[in-house]
Amino acid sequence: MKFDVRKTAPFALFALFVFLFPLFGGKYGTFLMARIGILSLYAVAFNVLFGYGGLLSFGHALFFSGAAYGLGIALLVLDWPLWTGLLIGLLVTFLFALVAGFLSLRHKEIHFAMVTLALSMLFWGIVMKWRHVTGGEDGLAGISRGMSVRAFYYLSWTVIFVSMAVVYRILSSDFGLLLRGVRENDLRVLFSGHSVRRVRMIAFVFSALFTGVAGILWTLLDGAVTPAVSHWSFSAVPVIATLIGGPQSFAGPIVGTFVYVLAEDYITKYTMYWQIFLGLVILAIVLFFRGGIVGIVYDRILSRFVSGGEE
Amino acid sequence: MRFESLIFQLLVGLSTAMLYWIVSVGLTFTFGVTRVLNFAHGSFYMLGAYFTLALHSLTGNFVLSVVGASLLVGTVGVLCERGLIRFSYLLPVPFQLVLTFGLVLVFEDVVRFFWGTVPKMMPSLGIGTVKMMGRRFPLFSFYLIAIGCLIGFFLYLLINRTKWGMMIRAMISDYELATATGINPEVLYATAFFLGSFLAGLGGALSLPISAASPGMGEHIIIYSFIVTVMGGLGNIKGAFVSSLIIGVAEGIGALYFADLTMAIPYLVLAAILVVKPEGIFGEV
Numbered sequence: 001m002k003f004d005v006r007k008t009a010p011f012a013l014f015a016l017f018v019f020l021f022p023l024f025g026g027k028y029g030t031f032l033m034a035r036i037g038i039l040s041l042y043a044v045a046f047n048v049l050f051g052y053g054g055l056l057s058f059g060h061a062l063f064f065s066g067a068a069y070g071l072g073i074a075l076l077v078l079d080w081p082l083w084t085g086l087l088i089g090l091l092v093t094f095l096f097a098l099v100a101g102f103l104s105l106r107h108k109e110i111h112f113a114m115v116t117l118a119l120s121m122l123f124w125g126i127v128m129k130w131r132h133v134t135g136g137e138d139g140l141a142g143i144s145r146g147m148s149v150r151a152f153y154y155l156s157w158t159v160i161f162v163s164m165a166v167v168y169r170i171l172s173s174d175f176g177l178l179l180r181g182v183r184e185n186d187l188r189v190l191f192s193g194h195s196v197r198r199v200r201m202i203a204f205v206f207s208a209l210f211t212g213v214a215g216i217l218w219t220l221l222d223g224a225v226t227p228a229v230s231h232w233s234f235s236a237v238p239v240i241a242t243l244i245g246g247p248q249s250f251a252g253p254i255v256g257t258f259v260y261v262l263a264e265d266y267i268t269k270y271t272m273y274w275q276i277f278l279g280l281v282i283l284a285i286v287l288f289f290r291g292g293i294v295g296i297v298y299d300r301i302l303s304r305f306v307s308g309g310e311e
Numbered sequence: 312m313r314f315e316s317l318i319f320q321l322l323v324g325l326s327t328a329m330l331y332w333i334v335s336v337g338l339t340f341t342f343g344v345t346r347v348l349n350f351a352h353g354s355f356y357m358l359g360a361y362f363t364l365a366l367h368s369l370t371g372n373f374v375l376s377v378v379g380a381s382l383l384v385g386t387v388g389v390l391c392e393r394g395l396i397r398f399s400y401l402l403p404v405p406f407q408l409v410l411t412f413g414l415v416l417v418f419e420d421v422v423r424f425f426w427g428t429v430p431k432m433m434p435s436l437g438i439g440t441v442k443m444m445g446r447r448f449p450l451f452s453f454y455l456i457a458i459g460c461l462i463g464f465f466l467y468l469l470i471n472r473t474k475w476g477m478m479i480r481a482m483i484s485d486y487e488l489a490t491a492t493g494i495n496p497e498v499l500y501a502t503a504f505f506l507g508s509f510l511a512g513l514g515g516a517l518s519l520p521i522s523a524a525s526p527g528m529g530e531h532i533i534i535y536s537f538i539v540t541v542m543g544g545l546g547n548i549k550g551a552f553v554s555s556l557i558i559g560v561a562e563g564i565g566a567l568y569f570a571d572l573t574m575a576i577p578y579l580v581l582a583a584i585l586v587v588k589p590e591g592i593f594g595e596v
Contacts, residue, residue: 114540275416
């Protein structure tokens, strides 16, 4: 890959900002920033399927909470050490991804969205009722991360950056090209001798695994798992964040998550009716700004300075 | 397991099945016509319940309140379609889904603002019970089953025996040809949306004697309607009826044998059916 200052400079500035943030952000700010990072990874992983693969999953909470519960159950119910918990969490997500991928990838568009939604709610139903293992409505509390919030902040952002770099690398490889080809015209990809189903399945599993990584970090940060992370409204979080930021670029979901979490944090300080703002923003985005924030910035400002290239 | 309990659960299952049917047939019908799967359909269900409560406290007449509330919800539906949803007809599917999801968030907060977050119960209607085989059965369940079947019958007449129904069918089977013969699609979209939202409102209104109205009720029913709709085949009315029955009865009977799994049963049924028939029981329309 070529080294391009215009592309790497914003990234380096962002990394520096994240690195220095705990020095002036305060304890709550650091916590919030860790949360934003984790949700950004969640949104980036989701967007592998949505923005690049053209598949809208409304059930990514399944993979997020699958890893979270895998970790929680291994640590608190089975009393295993932390590292096995991490492995179990990822393994659960991987198995969920295989089953869910097998069932949902036979469909496209609305059907795909509905099947992923139903599968995630199936897990939610199990979590709510299987009390002696999942803790039911109360969830599992008392998971120890074994370090301070600040230390965990650095650990989780490191994991987030590495994961995002891997996702970026995958998406800019030949496989990423193939995935976008499937989004644009799956018949042509088929005619060129590739298995569309296989491309979708690989993307699905990747997307689920990185969602699982986010779920594990989230559980360690919170010290608890609750059924809220398995409910479909939690699947809507990356969908909304990605649309706010813009699904057509790699940075879109990250920008969108920042805006989403900060706006929620700010508005809920003044009113309990935060959803109405969110709803109106979504309506405005769908009707008038379908490129999201990154799309607007790119079209209106950056396109004058940067030439060529999709992203 | 005693035989009466089985019959009782069957009745409960059938009456909830009718509720699912009334709501999801509205969803699947509007989808068939407009090709937009409406997340806000659950919000219309919720509005139906709250409007009925409001009208009931004004008039004191349940039947009148149910009809009035359903008509109001139908009007809200048309306003949403004309004001917002119709602009998404040409957009990719994800944008359509997310647009109607935005509506859900708005309606939920509007309801919270006017009626609060505490679930609201309907004052008892005194419909009573009937005694059969030494056990009391709620009479309202029988009413619900009758209403559900009547709606099915009227929908059949409306779609197969009226000019409006013929135009709808024409538009679904060949949009270009239908509009070329002078059918105005905008009018059909709006009226179809009125009918679909009316049914959602009716379902919400009829749920009141069974369960309390709360701001979360729309989310619950929309998921069930999605399941029913996907299971029966998107846009397929016959499929919606059959899969409503399957889901309702499976829930009712399942509660007897697998009490721990009750919340997962509808999803398990859907997953099982999709393994065998990915396109739904009767296929897409």
